[in-house]
Amino acid sequence: MSIETTPSSAPDPDWERLVAGYLNAPGEAPVEKPATSVDLMGDTPLTPAWTKTRTGWKSRAEVGRVNTVRGFRKWLRRQATEHGHASQIGRGIWRVALWVQGTEGAQVTAARHEVQQTQKDYKAAKWAHDRRLMPGKEKEKRRREMEGAFADSASAMSKYRSAQRDARMRRAVRGVAALAPIAGVEGVGLQLLGAPGGLAATAATLATFALIGRRTTAGELYTDRDAKIGDGDRMTDDMVNRVYRSAKVIGSEDVVKLLSPCTLTADGSAWEVRLELPDGIPASKALGATPQLANGFGVSVQQVSQAKGEREDWLTLRVTLKVPFTGKPKRGPLLTVETVNLWEPVPTAVSERGDVMAVEWFEKTALYGGEPGSGKSAAANNPLLSAAMDVTADLYLADGKGGFDLSPFEEIAQMIDTDGDPEKLLAILRHVWEEVLPELKQTVKDHRVRKFSEALAAQDERVRFTILFIDEWASYMAAASQEQQKELDRLLRLITQQGRAYAMIVIAATQKPDSNAVPTGIRDILSTRWAGRCMTPEASDTILGKGRASAGYNAQRILKSQRGVGYLQTGETSEPVLTQSYFYTDEEVEVILRRAYELRKAAGVLPVAVEPEVTILDHLIKAATATGQGNVSRAEAFDYLATVDAEFVQGDGETDAAYATRAGTAIKARLDAMGVDVPVATMQRGAQRPRGWRLDDLTAANSNIR
CATH class of the missing domain: 3.30.980 (Threonyl-tRNA Synthetase; Chain A, domain 2)
Known part of the structure; x- marks a missing residue:
């Protein structure tokens, strides 16, 4: 492989960035480029700088050790095949022996065959000559044929012996040529180093034979073409x-x-x-x-x-070299930071290379999806906890499962539903649409700008992030009536479409975000996507977008052992990236939210606690309970009410009768305003029989209006 360098007169930014990546370890600051020109293929090759450090040497040594062990095991497996070194040495010795033997054997064999044939001809001619009853001329002819056959036999024998002598001489020369180097190497080794030298010479001889026998009988060479x-x-x-x-x-x-x-x-x-x-x-x-x-x-x-x-x-x-993200997840950064600024990218996960994946949340919306147990809730916890650590963010949370995932956020959330009640979610969406969003729009109009910005937030404290998080929208829709479904869909669509420019972040989480779980019109405008493990490629495409699974981004391939792993696709990355979300235990979540509570308390932005209205009926029940007798007289009720309501304090100069009449009339008026009619009963107080209210009657009336 050749690498072309860019001439110094026309620098290539891509090449410079590539070189910088090889001169630095992951996560390190770029090394300053030297002022003098450097020949990248000369004195300073493309060697990462970290390799020269202590950690680099240690890492390289460990990699070398592992590769050595694996190489030895591979060598052992190879020995059982025809490419093994024992087989190579055997083939080498056999091939050397064949070379020493040479091809003269064929000539000797041919000469031997000729001798055998001439001898057979001579014997036949002699037998024909030795017959006695034969005319003189025929006898003479047979004698001449016998003598000729004898001469041919003698000549063939001479050629045969000459071929044998020539073959022995040539084989001896080749044998000396083959054995002399071996003997010489062995002798030199023994002479110089003794027994170790002899062993080294023997090893060299065997290596030579292995080299000669490297190619198999079929002509194949050992190759690592199937290396994996x-x-x-x-x-x-x-x-x-x-x-x-x-x-x-x-x-x-x-x-x-x-x-x-x-x-x-x-x-x-x-x-x-x-x-x-x-x-x-x-x-x-x-x-x-x-x-x-x-x-x-x-x-x-x-x-x-x-x-x-x-x-x-x-x-x-x-x-x-091993399946990624199967170990313990990385420690989340929120455990050590003091505050979070949502105007800046927020770290939420790490990639396979160990790079921190930070997500920008301004003008962004998000969709988290995955089957149960894929780590969806833990992944969605990252933006929620980050928003909790930013005192300029207001949280509006709803959990359609009716679980406890959002319960720790109750003290800092502006509005929250953990019961999966469609009516409560409707109240949250109406509040955001009718009160929060109009105020944010008015802020933009007051400053005559197009949208919110960090600079505007520094000028006006009304510029705040609004986090609307809805978990399991499908559960809400399943429990809602048709009228509620239409209103929920309408409000969520409007908030999602219009809230982006006003720092309103809508986050939806569901097991399978189809049209039933998240309306299609809303799902298509949720920009940030996180797809955890899915049952089918179609479910993965539902989260990441059509065609992503066939393009290689298939969340179905995520293993069950890879908890919190999912494909993260943001507006900053054109392609999904396989990541593992930071994981926070329940104890760590409590620590983070406790710190968030203190930050918001110090900034004076905690949600205003709405005290429940205490009615006159509640006061009468408390007064009757305090007597321990199951009832309360009018005088006892007046004394109790005077401690909690100024209207029931007896005025200076006001007679007891006038006071009793006024207080009784006030109680009756308040009960009538509530639509409650509690009978006034007579009770025993020692020797007296005063009028008042029984606790049972008061409690029954209270249960009817609650």
Whole structure:
């Protein structure tokens, strides 16, 4: 593979960024480019700077140890095949022996056959000559034939012996040529180093025989064409091209161009390479062939990830050495920060490369989806907890499951429903639409601006974030009447469409966000998407968008052991990114929300507690309960009411009779205003029989109006 450098007179920004990526470890600040020109292919090769540190050497040593063990195991498996070194040495000795034997044996055999044939002819001629009853002339003829056959036999024997002598001489010369180096090496080794030298010479001789016998009888050589990362092999250019060809991404004659070398990441957890696809092959074809690529690399489909580059033909291929995100999730940053500013990107997850995935929430809405147990609630907790740590954010929360996920937010939420009551959700949406949003719109008009901004927030404290979070919208719709369903749909649609410019963030979470769970008109305008594990590719597409699963972003492939893992797609990333959300335990959530409560208390932005109205009937019940007798007289009721209501305080100069009449009339008027008629009963107070109210009558009247 060749790497072209860009002339200094015409620098290439992409090349500079690529070089910077290889000179720095992940997460480190870029190294300043030296003022002098540097030959990148000369004295300073593309070696990451971290490799020269103590951590780098330790990581490289560990990688070397693992690769050595894997290489030895692979060597052992190879020995049982015809490519094993024992087989190679045997073939080498046999081939050397055949060379020493030579082809003279064929000439000796031919000469022997000729001798045998002439001897047979001589015996036949002699037998014919030795017959006695034969005319003289015929006898003479047979004698001449016998003598000729004898001469031919003698000549053939001479040729045979000459061929034997020539074969022995040639074999001896070749034998000396074959054995002399072996003997010489052995002698020199023994002379210089003794027994170790002899062993070394023997090893060299065997290595030579193995080299001679490297090619099998069929002419095949050992090759690592089937090398796989899953077997411990290193990623190479040939491997990448072989796998992409076998996956039918490129043709059998096509070649992918590597924009960077195949390198092991700094932490030794994955192989990475940037590549360019041949002309006419879109990136979507490669993205959709992830299972086939995983098969070629010998790993699980979860270990292969591809990301589109700046161009349609650029890809970044990453193959991890083990299934990612199967360990403990990373510690969330909210445990250590003092405050959060929602005007800035908020860290919510980490990618496979360990990069922090930060999401901008201004002018954004979000949809979280995934089957039960996929970590959807934990993922959605990240923006909620971040908003809780920003004192300029007002929370309006609703849980259609009627669970306890949102209960810890009750003290800081402006309005909250944890019962899954459609009427309560309707009250929340009406309040946001009729009171909150008009006030935010008026703020924009007062400043004559188009939308909210951080600069405007510094000028006017009325500029605040509004977080509307609804979990399991389908549950609300299932429990609501038809009229309530229409009103809920109308209000949520209006708030979602009009609230973006006024820092209103709508977040919906559901198990399967189809048209029944989240209305299509609302789901389509929710910009940020998070797809946890799904049962089908269609469910994954429902969250991320049609065609994403076939393009390689299929949440069905997420394993159950990968809790909190999902594809995150934001307005900042054109393609979904596989991430693992930060996870906070119940205890950590309490710690964060306790700090959020103190921050809001210090800023004076805690929700105003609405005290329930205490009616005259409540006062009478408390007075009757305080007597411990199951009833209360008028005088006892007047004394109690005088301590909680100034209207029942006896005025100066007011007679007892006048006071009793006025107080009794006031009680009757208030009860009538409530639509309650409590009978005035006579009760026993020692020797007296005063008039008053019984506790049973008061309690019954109270239960009728509640």
